[in-house]
Amino acid sequence: QKAEWDKLKDEPTITADGKHIELAANIGTPKDLVGVKSNGGEAVGLYRTEFLYMDSPDFPTEEAQFEAYKEVLEGMEGKAVVVRTMDIGGDKELPYLTLPHEMNPFLGYRAIRICLAQPDMFRTQLRALLRASVFGQLRIMFPMIATLQEFRQAKEMLMEEKAKLVSEGVDVSNDIEVGIMIEIPAAAIIADKFAKEVDFFSIGTNDLIQYTMAADRMNERVSYLYQPYNPSILRLIKNVIDASHKEGKWTGMCGEMAGDQTAVPLLVGLGLDEFSMSASSILKTRSLMKRLDTKQMAELADKAINDCDTADEVITLVEAYTK
Numbered sequence: 001q002k003a004e005w006d007k008l009k010d011e012p013t014i015t016a017d018g019k020h021i022e023l024a025a026n027i028g029t030p031k032d033l034v035g036v037k038s039n040g041g042e043a044v045g046l047y048r049t050e051f052l053y054m055d056s057p058d059f060p061t062e063e064a065q066f067e068a069y070k071e072v073l074e075g076m077e078g079k080a081v082v083v084r085t086m087d088i089g090g091d092k093e094l095p096y097l098t099l100p101h102e103m104n105p106f107l108g109y110r111a112i113r114i115c116l117a118q119p120d121m122f123r124t125q126l127r128a129l130l131r132a133s134v135f136g137q138l139r140i141m142f143p144m145i146a147t148l149q150e151f152r153q154a155k156e157m158l159m160e161e162k163a164k165l166v167s168e169g170v171d172v173s174n175d176i177e178v179g180i181m182i183e184i185p186a187a188a189i190i191a192d193k194f195a196k197e198v199d200f201f202s203i204g205t206n207d208l209i210q211y212t213m214a215a216d217r218m219n220e221r222v223s224y225l226y227q228p229y230n231p232s233i234l235r236l237i238k239n240v241i242d243a244s245h246k247e248g249k250w251t252g253m254c255g256e257m258a259g260d261q262t263a264v265p266l267l268v269g270l271g272l273d274e275f276s277m278s279a280s281s282i283l284k285t286r287s288l289m290k291r292l293d294t295k296q297m298a299e300l301a302d303k304a305i306n307d308c309d310t311a312d313e314v315i316t317l318v319e320a321y322t323k
């Protein structure tokens with residue numbers, strides 16, 4: 001099987017009926033590009049920049065960030081790179097950023113919430129990204145967006161930093177896509193409104209599932225509630241994809257579910273445009289997608305969403321379809 005997968009390394013990802021799907025990789029540092037290349041990644045769908053902060057004794061400087069972003073953009077040789085702005089908080093701490101102790105860190109001060117409240121740190125990251133943008137195809141993504149106001153505020157800061165750089169004579173790309181992660185149910189529910197203002201969505205199922213099911217993604221005692229195939233999750237995903245397509249935008253997924261071989265047929269059926277996963281899952285997913293017919297998978301997804309009552313029923317249905 002490994003040998004069969006290896007042959008797919010330099011092929012695009014095309015379903016049995018000829019639809020191209022973008023198979024991308026999640027990375028944490030520029031070093032991870034080696035794995036993206038050796039596994040035939042068509043793009044980087046999630047660059048988790050918080051590692052840049054976590055691996056540093058103090059806030060990484062604009063220059064250090066610029067070098068890292070440039071390295072990734074150049075390394076991908078014109079292929080798209082989705083860079084997520086820093087997602088600190090929740091379970092990810094920084095020794096040099098003391099945050100007050102919270103009862104519920106996953107529901108607390110994290111990610112875009114910190115960035116909007118402490119804009120100096122955020123603006124430094126945005127400047128580094130904008131300066132790096134001329135070295136490849138950059139897509140900027142904001143994590144943990146719950147409201148339109150948050151997106152508008154973050155985008156405005158980005159535009160202000162861009163204007164400043166341009167007035168300083170610095171080259172900045174004019175075709176940077178700006179999108180958001182969909183990982184909070186509130187945003188998934190009003191995806192139609194967001195779709196008018198963003199360039200793309202990327203669904204973060206790791207958090208979207210925990211927040212939808214109210215089940216901590218790290219807590220084993222409630223892990224039985226962590227159900228990617230629950231019809232409630234599938235309906236949220238469908239709502240997001242449909243909303244984006246209505247506005248001519250695209251939707252990707254960068255949570256673990258994107259590389260889950262049981263979920264892939266359903267997600268293809270729902271019309272997901274881009275799948276981003278750990279590099280080691282890319283080739284087996286490409287091999288699976290080559291065997292899927294999008295119309296048949298659309299029928300399957302429709303049944304899962306409308307006829308199945310439970311996650312177990314969905315799993316049984318998918319297994320029967322893909323045998």
Ligand code: PEP
Pocket residue numbers: 046048087183203204205206207208254255256
């Ligand atoms: C997610 O929530 O699905 C995601 C991709 O982000 P992280 O796992 O870094 O929270």
Ligand code: MG
Pocket residue numbers: 183204206207
């Ligand atoms: Mg997340």
